[in-house]
Amino acid sequence: MNTWLLNIQQQLSRQILASKLPHALLFAGVPNAGQEKLADWLINVLLCQALHQENVGHEQLIIQPCGQCKTCKLFLSSSYPDHLSIISDKSTIGVDAIRKLSQFFEKTAHIGQAKTALVNHADQMTISAANALLKTLEEPTSNSFIILTTDRSDLLLPTIISRCQRIEVRPPVGEKLLAEFNKQGDDAFVNLTHLNELTDEGAAVAYNEFRAQVVQYLSAYQCRAEVLVTLAGHTDSFRWLEKVLVDLMREQSGWKIAASDSTLNKQQLWQIYSLAQAANTKLKTLVQVNRQFLSEKLLADICFAIQNSGQK
Template identity: 35%
Template structure:
C-alpha cells in the first residue's frame, strides 16, 4: 500500500482523527508547495477510505479491496489524469458518473483530481453539483499548489487542508537516506520541498548553482562580471535569475542584521558577511531593480547574453561605484 513520507506523520494523524470522529469532509482540497508529497498523501487517504479492514495507521494491505488497489484495478477509485495541459469537462463528467453508481465493493467511492487548478472552466462548473451533493460514502480529493488557483465556487465547496512544508531536519535526513547530496541550501532554494530538491540535485543543478555562486559573489565584491558567468547564466536561464534573486536577498538580510538561520545560502555566510561589511551594512531595496530585470529577461526575441551582460554590469557599477547612501535603497 501507499507509504507516506516521514514528514507526513502530522497530516496522517490529523486525517485519521477526522475519520475516527466521522468528521472527514466529502470534498477536500489539499494545497501546498509543489514537491512535498501532496499526491502521496491523497493516495494514502484514498486507500484508507477504500480498505475493508483498516488499521490504526491506514489501509490493511491484505483485504480484497487493498489487493485490487495494489493491482491498480479498484473499480471504486477514479483518478483523473490528463496528458494535456488542462483537465477537460469529459474527464470530470466520467468521474461524476462513477460516483452516481453503487460501489462495486460495497464501501466508499473516491475520486482523486490532482493538479485541479488545470481544470477548464466548463470542467469546474460540471463538478460543482457533485461537490455540493457527492452522495453517501463518496469522496472527492483534489490537489493544487494554492486554493487561489481554483475557481472560488470550487474552493468554497471544499475543505482546504494546507499540507505543511516538512521540518528541515527531517527532510534533509530523508534526502540523505535516498543517497542525495542535497544540502540545506538546496532545500531552502527549493522552498523546503524534498522531492523537488531531490530532482534538483539528481539533475546536476547543484553543481551549476555552485559555479554560479562563486562567480556572482565575485561580482558583489567588486570584480568585473566574467564572460563565463554570463554564458553560464544564459545556459541555466531562467533558474539562474532565481538564484541571483535569492543571493541578493541573502545579502540584504545580512545587511539588515539577520543570522545565518534565515539565509538560503548560509554555507556562504563568511562571504556574505564580507560583502555586507563592504557597504557598511546599509540595506538596499532590490525589489524594483529585480522586477525591472525580470521583465526585461522574459521578453521575446531578445539576446539573453547581452541582457545578462548589461544587468551584471549595471549591478557591478551600482555596488562598486555608488556610495553607501546610494546603496541604502536607490537602485533603479
C-alpha cells in the same frame, strides 16, 4: 511518509474512525510538500478491506491500508474500478474530464462500497471545469469521496474551496527541514523550494558553483560566460539566481548567511532581484520563450542597472 504529514494523517484517521470524514477534501501547500502522498494514502485507506492501526507515538494512531487485499492490489496497480484519477498531461484540466468524474459517481460501485476520485493540480481546471465540479460537490452521492490537490490554491474558485475540507500542508524550514533529509547547515531560510539541492548532491554542487559565479559577475563582471551557460541550460537556474540575490540582501541586513564578496548596496540588489523575478515570471508564463535570449537580456539588464547606479 514525511514527518510533517503525520499530524494530518492522525487527524484524518480520527475522522474516519468517527465516520466524520467529509466527502470532499483539498490538500494545499507548496510544491513537493506532500499533497499527493497524502491523497494516495487517504484513497488507499478508504478503499482497503483490511485496515490496521499504526502507533506512531503516545496515543497517536494512524490508519494504514493492508496492501495485500484485493482492492489494495488493484489500487496499487492503477486498475481499481471504483477509483478515478484526473491527472492532466496538459496545462489545463478541461470540462470533459470533470464531466467524466461526475458520470463516474453516478454509477454503482463495482467491488467495494466507497468510490473515490482524485483531481491532482486542481488549480489547472478551466472555469467551465470548475463550475462542473461545483455541481458534483454540491450534490454528493453516498459513500463518495473527492480529493483535490494543489500548490496554487489562490487560483481555485472560492466556491470550490468553501465546499471542501481544506488542509494546509506546512513543511518545516531551516534546521528542522535539513534534519528531515539528514543534512546539516545554518541556513534558517532553507525550504522545500530547495528540495532538489537537498536530495541531490550533484545539484547542491552545481548551485554552489553557480552562486560563486554570480557573485563574481555582480562584483567584477567576471564569469559572465559561465553564468550565461547555466541560466540558459539548467532547469533550476532562474530559481537559483533569485535565491542568491535574496541571500545577498539578507546578508546585508545582518542575517547569518554564507559570506560573499558582493560590493552592491541594498538598492542595487533589490533592482537586480526585480529584474530576475520578472525574467523568471516570463519563463513560467509564456508559452514560447527563447531561454537563451531571455538569459542574455537579463545579464545585460543587470549590467546596465549596476553601471547606471554609479557603482561602476
